[in-house]
Amino acid sequence: xxxxxxxxxxxxxxxxxxxxxxxxxxxxxxxxxxxxxxxxxxxxxxxxxxxxxxxxxxxxxxxxxxxxxxxxxxxxxxxxxxxxxxxxxxxxxxxxxxxxxxxxxxxxxxxxxxxxxxxxxxxxxxxxxxxxxxxxxxxxxxxxxxxxxxxxxxxxxxxxxxxxxxxxxxxxxxxxxxxxxxxxxxxxxxxxxxxxxxxxxxxxxxxxxxxxxxxxxxxxxxxxxxxxxxxxxxxxxxxxxxxxxxxxxxxxxxxxxxxxxxxxxxxxxxxxxxxxxxxxxxxxxxxxxxxxxxxxxxxxxxxxxxxxxxxxxxxxxxxxxxxxxxxxxxxxxxxxxxxxxxxxxxxxxxxxxxxxxxxxxxxxxxxxxxxxxxx
Amino acid sequence: xxxxxxxxxxxxxxxxxxxxxxxxxxxxxxxxxxxxxxxxxxxxxxxxxxxxxxxxxxxxxxxxxxxxxxxxxxxxxxxxxxxxxxxxxxxxxxxxxxxxxxxxxxxxxxxxxxxxxxxxxxxxxxxxxxxxxxxxxxxxxxxxxxxxxxxxxxxxxxxxxxxxxxxxxxxxxxxxxxxxxxxxxxxxxxxxxxxxxxxxxxxxxxxxxxxxxxxxxxxxxxxxxxxxxxxxxxxxxxxxxxxxxxxxxxxxxxxxxxxxxxxxxxxxxxxxxxxxxxxxxxxxxxxxxxxxxxxxxxxxxxxxxxxxxxxxxxxxxxxxxxxxxxxxxxxxxxxxxxxxxxxxxxxxxxxxxxxxxxxxxxxxxxxxxxxxxxxxxxxxxxxxxxxxxxxxxxxxxxxxxxxxxxxxxxxxxxxxxxxxxxxxxxxxxxxxxxxxxxxxxxxxxxxxxx
Numbered sequence: 001x002x003x004x005x006x007x008x009x010x011x012x013x014x015x016x017x018x019x020x021x022x023x024x025x026x027x028x029x030x031x032x033x034x035x036x037x038x039x040x041x042x043x044x045x046x047x048x049x050x051x052x053x054x055x056x057x058x059x060x061x062x063x064x065x066x067x068x069x070x071x072x073x074x075x076x077x078x079x080x081x082x083x084x085x086x087x088x089x090x091x092x093x094x095x096x097x098x099x100x101x102x103x104x105x106x107x108x109x110x111x112x113x114x115x116x117x118x119x120x121x122x123x124x125x126x127x128x129x130x131x132x133x134x135x136x137x138x139x140x141x142x143x144x145x146x147x148x149x150x151x152x153x154x155x156x157x158x159x160x161x162x163x164x165x166x167x168x169x170x171x172x173x174x175x176x177x178x179x180x181x182x183x184x185x186x187x188x189x190x191x192x193x194x195x196x197x198x199x200x201x202x203x204x205x206x207x208x209x210x211x212x213x214x215x216x217x218x219x220x221x222x223x224x225x226x227x228x229x230x231x232x233x234x235x236x237x238x239x240x241x242x243x244x245x246x247x248x249x250x251x252x253x254x255x256x257x258x259x260x261x262x263x264x265x266x267x268x269x270x271x272x273x274x275x276x277x278x279x280x281x282x283x284x285x286x287x288x289x290x291x292x293x294x295x296x297x298x299x300x301x302x303x304x305x306x307x308x309x310x311x312x313x314x315x316x317x318x319x320x321x322x323x324x325x326x327x328x329x330x331x332x333x334x335x336x337x338x339x340x341x342x343x344x345x346x347x348x349x350x351x352x353x354x355x356x357x358x359x360x361x362x363x364x365x366x367x368x369x370x371x372x373x374x375x
Numbered sequence: 376x377x378x379x380x381x382x383x384x385x386x387x388x389x390x391x392x393x394x395x396x397x398x399x400x401x402x403x404x405x406x407x408x409x410x411x412x413x414x415x416x417x418x419x420x421x422x423x424x425x426x427x428x429x430x431x432x433x434x435x436x437x438x439x440x441x442x443x444x445x446x447x448x449x450x451x452x453x454x455x456x457x458x459x460x461x462x463x464x465x466x467x468x469x470x471x472x473x474x475x476x477x478x479x480x481x482x483x484x485x486x487x488x489x490x491x492x493x494x495x496x497x498x499x500x501x502x503x504x505x506x507x508x509x510x511x512x513x514x515x516x517x518x519x520x521x522x523x524x525x526x527x528x529x530x531x532x533x534x535x536x537x538x539x540x541x542x543x544x545x546x547x548x549x550x551x552x553x554x555x556x557x558x559x560x561x562x563x564x565x566x567x568x569x570x571x572x573x574x575x576x577x578x579x580x581x582x583x584x585x586x587x588x589x590x591x592x593x594x595x596x597x598x599x600x601x602x603x604x605x606x607x608x609x610x611x612x613x614x615x616x617x618x619x620x621x622x623x624x625x626x627x628x629x630x631x632x633x634x635x636x637x638x639x640x641x642x643x644x645x646x647x648x649x650x651x652x653x654x655x656x657x658x659x660x661x662x663x664x665x666x667x668x669x670x671x672x673x674x675x676x677x678x679x680x681x682x683x684x685x686x687x688x689x690x691x692x693x694x695x696x697x698x699x700x701x702x703x704x705x706x707x708x709x710x711x712x713x714x715x716x717x718x719x720x721x722x723x724x725x726x727x728x729x730x731x732x733x734x735x736x737x738x739x740x741x742x743x744x745x746x747x748x749x750x751x752x753x754x755x756x757x758x759x760x761x762x763x764x765x766x767x768x769x770x771x772x773x774x775x776x777x778x779x780x781x782x783x784x785x786x787x788x789x790x791x792x793x794x795x796x797x798x799x800x801x802x803x804x805x806x807x808x809x810x811x812x813x814x815x816x817x818x819x820x821x822x823x824x825x
Contacts, residue, residue: 003540010550011547013802050809202581202758349578
């Protein structure tokens with residue numbers, strides 16, 4: 001028998017490894033890996049350990065200590081202070097002195113929670129991407145509107161106070177989307193996943209103008225951490241790259257790769273963090289929050305995590321992030337959906353990506369949905 | 376679970392069945408194997424389990440007659456199995472893919488070979504019913520072969536009494552083949568599959584010509600490592616259960632001609648057609664037109680066996696033409712020149728035939744070939760440097776993928792597989808593959824990321 005044991009090293013090593021990884025997986029299942037998407041019926045518990053290993057997450061910590069992905073990556077030491085912080089320090093004027101009959105802006109997002117204020121005026125409607133504000137602008141005179149167009153939104157909802165410096169700094173925007181030509185994208189940056197990679201590769205007119213920081217499998221969770229931005233100085237992280245260059249427009253088109261992980265709330269929270277960080281890094285830029293493109297009916301029918309119900313749910317939540325001041329929500333699905341609201345099947349091979357010849361539809365949509373600053 | 380690279384298979388079904396199998400008294404082991412196989416099949420395709428069992432019963436009953444050398448029984452058995460296969464091939468192709476029963480191409484062929492061998496062989500020892508049934512059902516082979524012959528089962532250790540000191544080394548040996556197969560499947564084949572899928576995403580009409588060739592190579596390597604890896608895993612499981620190692624691939628890309636390629640590629644299918652179609656038709660003995668006819672029949676059938684659509688028939692006919700040209704024309708050329716050309720056939724023409732094999736849609740196939748041979752039109756949208764990204768993203772798969780085409784590498788690993796360093800290598804290969812399979816099981820985006 002001893003002789004036999006010597007003859008089976010691979011079998012013994014494999015059994016031992018299986019037992020050990022099963023043990024780690026089991027420990028982690030009730031701790032560090034508690035939030036992982038896992039079904040015991042489908043997969044041996046050792047898989048949890050390997051998933052954790054991929055996230056560099058050891059099993060021997062509690063669930064609360066785990067999941068670094070949810071933590072903020074905002075760099076507090078960044079040179080530019082956050083606008084809200086400035087608001088405390090800067091000399092302030094009362095908005096009501098400047099603009100007659102302005103209500104406090106109800107959609108101002110409270111800083112701490114990232115949620116809307118609990119009480120909203122009865123006549124308040126959530127702004128859509130047509131830039132309609134809750135503010136009653138009809139009572140403004142032409143000169144006020146031209147001068148102070150959109151400033152009121154930045155007023156502190158409690159006090160109605162707006163920091164003076166915003167009056168000078170913020171340009172006002174035209175009241176809706178305009179059609180532009182390719183040169184509009186000269187100072188534009190696109191941040192995205194494989195779909196944006198496709199856009200850069202198959203719309204040469206756009207690629208000639210815009211900058212692309214895009215990579216297959218990119219997600220909101222990793223976009224600020226992974227070095228993937230290709231710059232003349234080499235490949236670096238987005239924050240590093242943005243310290244060297246200022247853009248006027250930033251298109252963020254992410255989300256499809258994390259449909260299978262976390263909740264919509266968590267996704268949107270993280271998205272908001274990314275937007276805030278971009279705002280700090282690029283104070284002059286307007287940010288386009290791009291809706292995720294739908295998938296085809298066939299892909300939807302596969303019943304996986306990638307389906308239009310989740311996409312719609314998350315797009316809907318993303319649309320709420322737009323303040324229509326610095327951040328705008330655009331939904332390119334208008335250009336690629338069929339009548340039933342799914343990606344047209346003839347535009348795609350795998351149901352998820354546009355074919356090379358179809359990217360033009362997306363580009364046309366972008367040309368027709370541009371926000372133009374009127375200085 | 377019917378995927379051998381599935382962790383539920385490796386760490387639940389396989390060890391449980393292996394232990395149950397060996398704790399069963401040896402006379403009843405085939406019974407345990409049959410039950411295990413039925414569970415395995417039910418987990419993969421419960422709807423058609425009844426069809427499989429029906430085919431097993433019909434064949435077992437007909438075998439009574441074929442054993443008595445009654446030709447009518449043999450003919451009925453062959454017709455029954457062929458009709459079963461053809462019916463479902465056509466239903467699956469033209470009505471709905473859901474109507475194609477799991478493994479039917481393989482189990483009907485095993486049944487045909489069983490009936491013919493039983494009719495022809497002179498052994499007057501009647502095979503036990505349970506042995507026949509377990510041969511038809513055995514789970515390592517039911518989904519994708521290899522098409523093992525019944526004779527190989529009759530002579531193996533599985534049906535004899537074994538001591539634990541024989542069993543454990545057999546399991547160890549099988550695990551080594553399994554580890555190699557798992558590595559090829561998970562670390563190479565699945566990644567080449569992603570590569571070819573990315574080319575599809577662009578749309579074949581819009582790919583650059585270099586990318587079209589990279590795609591042909593990528594798909595060829597995907598198919599090779601997928602099927603070779605699968606075959607190694609299947610044969611390895613067989614070895615664990617006391618069956619002989621069934622070789623299904625023998626370094627096909629090292630072949631000196633396309634004819635030789637197909638003696639090294641999916642060898643159990645090739646030898647099936649050779650033994651049960653080509654030779655009974657007269658093979659190449661009668662020469663001339665008859666050989667030509669026999670070859671044509673074999674390749675048309677091979678095409679149809681892979682699928683009932685136009686591209687598979689076209690694929691079979693292309694191979695027929697290449698092999699014919701090797702037989703008729705190349706022989707007349709000087710030796711060095713003919714060797715050069717037939718090697719080029721293997722390395723250049725075979726990948727192109729795989730493109731025909733891969734793309735079932737005729738229009739898309741035409742698009743792909745118009746990019747391989749870009750003399751007829753220019754695409755409306757195309758990025759001439761599209762291949763740069765693919766090369767950059769997949770170089771780390773292409774390099775080992777191409778290296779393992781060299782027979783010496785795999786052969787050396789297997790020759791010294793009992794040395795500690797090779798065992799360590801196989802252990803690493805197995806667990807790296809398991810790690811990647813595990814990540815993809817929890818995260819569907821690992822392999823399908825956008």
